[in-house]
Amino acid sequence: MRKAIPKIAESEWRVMQVLWEHGPQTANDVVTALSGAVKWKPRTIKTLISRLVKKGAVKVTEEGYRYRYSAAVDESACIGSETSSFVRRVYQGAMKPALAAFLEDADLSPEEIDDIQQILDQKRKG
Amino acid sequence: MRKAIPKIAESEWRVMQVLWEHGPQTANDVVTALSGAVKWKPRTIKTLISRLVKKGAVKVTEEGYRYRYSAAVDESACIGSETSSFVRRVYQGAMKPALAAFLEDADLSPEEIDDIQQILDQKRKG
DNA sequence: TCTCCTTGATTACAATAGTAGTCAATGTGA
DNA sequence: TCACATTGACTACTATTGTAATCAAGGAGA
Numbered sequence: 500m501r502k503a504i505p506k507i508a509e510s511e512w513r514v515m516q517v518l519w520e521h522g523p524q525t526a527n528d529v530v531t532a533l534s535g536a537v538k539w540k541p542r543t544i545k546t547l548i549s550r551l552v553k554k555g556a557v558k559v560t561e562e563g564y565r566y567r568y569s570a571a572v573d574e575s576a577c578i579g580s581e582t583s584s585f586v587r588r589v590y591q592g593a594m595k596p597a598l599a600a601f602l603e604d605a606d607l608s609p610e611e612i613d614d615i616q617q618i619l620d621q622k623r624k625g
Numbered sequence: 626m627r628k629a630i631p632k633i634a635e636s637e638w639r640v641m642q643v644l645w646e647h648g649p650q651t652a653n654d655v656v657t658a659l660s661g662a663v664k665w666k667p668r669t670i671k672t673l674i675s676r677l678v679k680k681g682a683v684k685v686t687e688e689g690y691r692y693r694y695s696a697a698v699d700e701s702a703c704i705g706s707e708t709s710s711f712v713r714r715v716y717q718g719a720m721k722p723a724l725a726a727f728l729e730d731a732d733l734s735p736e737e738i739d740d741i742q743q744i745l746d747q748k749r750k751g
Numbered sequence: 752t753c754t755c756c757t758t759g760a761t762t763a764c765a766a767t768a769g770t771a772g773t774c775a776a777t778g779t780g781a
Numbered sequence: 782t783c784a785c786a787t788t789g790a791c792t793a794c795t796a797t798t799g800t801a802a803t804c805a806a807g808g809a810g811a
Contacts, residue, residue: 635768635769636769636770665769665770666770668770668771671771672769672770676767689778690778
């Protein structure tokens, strides 16, 4: 039974992505990983981490006298939850129009088109 | 030169969708249209409308001594803006993985799959 | 051992969002 | 004409988010 996915705010996503990608990190590792990508002060990033901990999206392990953070929620579950909230909000839950709009807008290379084709073929069969 | 799309909050989307779908309405028309769909008090809906007016997403026409509201921003522009913000946040801007995930998750009928196929074919040619 | 630096905890503060109540103006029916 | 009802304007209040400063505890170097 999976735990409920807490709502992750825009800025918090950046932090989660670092944790998903690099696994357990100290707060400073996260700051380093994000430096360049964002213009936040280290303190700000610490705050985001704390909030994520409070929400249950990130878990803490004490390591000596320092903490180490790692994602407590599954990345694809979060993506799925965010996606369905988006489709609900913008397309009133209608997946197909959403997909169609996405596809029409997307600027895809021929290879990417083929990838999508494969998934589509899979769906047809499955 | 298109006007910038104001950020439309979750609840406000419901209001915008009514205005896009039914054109100019009085506040009460919107309330009626939404009743059943949401559990908000009429006052709440009025507030949402006012906020949208202030943001410039909705425009007002005086009609006698009553107001009539209509969308001031284009629906597809809003959808586009919301979509790219979503893809940026969740997929770090990578459209193709977003599409792939969407497609894999979607529960599509054979007809819908064919529709998507057509769009895909179009893309390949175009 | 004692001071300093690092780092987590606490606090801050404005903007936006969700949800709604009160007030005031203005037609309207009796 | 006058109380009433309708409706927009203003006000309210909490939670969340973005962005960060200050405080305090506990190693670490002098």
